Amino acid sequence: MATNSESQKPSYETFQLFSSNDENNNSGFGFFDAPKTPSVPLPPCTEVLSSEVSSSVKHSMESVNLDGITLLKGRVKTQDVFGLSNSDLVPGKYEGGLKLWEGSLDLVKALNSDIKHGVISFVGKRVLEVGCGHGLPGIFALQEGAVAVHFQDFNGEVLRCLTIPNLNANLSKESRLSSSEIAICEKADVRFYAGDWSEIDGLFPHVSNDMKDLGSSSGQNQVVGYDFILMAETVYSINSLQSLYTLIKKCLSYPDGVVYMAAKKYYFGVGGGSRRFLSIVEKDGVMISNLVAEIADGSSNVREIWKLSFK
Numbered sequence: 001m002a003t004n005s006e007s008q009k010p011s012y013e014t015f016q017l018f019s020s021n022d023e024n025n026n027s028g029f030g031f032f033d034a035p036k037t038p039s040v041p042l043p044p045c046t047e048v049l050s051s052e053v054s055s056s057v058k059h060s061m062e063s064v065n066l067d068g069i070t071l072l073k074g075r076v077k078t079q080d081v082f083g084l085s086n087s088d089l090v091p092g093k094y095e096g097g098l099k100l101w102e103g104s105l106d107l108v109k110a111l112n113s114d115i116k117h118g119v120i121s122f123v124g125k126r127v128l129e130v131g132c133g134h135g136l137p138g139i140f141a142l143q144e145g146a147v148a149v150h151f152q153d154f155n156g157e158v159l160r161c162l163t164i165p166n167l168n169a170n171l172s173k174e175s176r177l178s179s180s181e182i183a184i185c186e187k188a189d190v191r192f193y194a195g196d197w198s199e200i201d202g203l204f205p206h207v208s209n210d211m212k213d214l215g216s217s218s219g220q221n222q223v224v225g226y227d228f229i230l231m232a233e234t235v236y237s238i239n240s241l242q243s244l245y246t247l248i249k250k251c252l253s254y255p256d257g258v259v260y261m262a263a264k265k266y267y268f269g270v271g272g273g274s275r276r277f278l279s280i281v282e283k284d285g286v287m288i289s290n291l292v293a294e295i296a297d298g299s300s301n302v303r304e305i306w307k308l309s310f311k
């Protein structure tokens, strides 16, 4: 999978989460070495309705080309939404969803490749995009025939100002959708949820209370849950890895659900990364993981796509 060359204007922001040039010093390693409990209370988990789309925050739309797929993405200023300038994130307040990170583009490409090779199909499937930000993988799943796509982000503002406008922009590009695709999009159940991974599962419609522990015999007969969970650039913070994994286990359909994860192998300086997350998965012993793709573009930070499923 190729990335944009230096000479081209990038259609996404490169991963700068841990850059040292943040003038406010609001992002960077120090936060991730902080104690586990955030100093600010978590925002309440809420469902955000598509009608709650923000009309006050300005955004411009641009197209992103991914191996023959063209998707639209909005560009909004973090300053306009959160009053933060030049901040990739402020843990516990803003978790980076306004940027389009490289991993979500890798993920769309990997999904497209697996569809083309007959490995997967989204037709008729229920999909959850965790840590969606722009939501391009979820939007792609919808265009590929998913019957339900639920988007989750830490921040409701991201959903209102970016994810919902992105979805609307992509779905209204009717010229590139066939009539059957339009029909699927109209029929699909599309929802948006804001909140922390440690608490959000209570809101998801496809998760029943009986799925609390899918590894137990009580959970194994449930035919509920999401057929696919998609996530990109969600495993950077060590503090959130366990709650993310617990959420996945609660939400993934047993026994056939599949997780696609795009992530850096290692997030320098903070210790998170795909391998750290997978060590939690392996220790738990309930799921298996397979490497789908490795993207080594010469930068020192190798990106990966992993697939997880129940044993």
Ligand SMILES: C[S@@+](CC[C@H](N)C(=O)[O-])C[C@H]1O[C@@H](n2cnc3c(N)ncnc32)[C@H](O)[C@@H]1O
Pocket: 095, 096, 097, 099, 100, 101, 102, 103, 104, 105, 130, 131, 132, 133, 134, 135, 153, 154, 155, 195, 196, 197, 198, 231, 232, 233, 234, 240
């Ligand atoms: C680096 S951004 C990636 C956004 C998008 N997936 C992409 O690749 O462009 C990390 C995403 O994970 C979500 N996130 C991070 N920590 C979270 C937490 N503890 N609970 C809920 N969501 C969280 C953020 O809201 C954000 O959307």
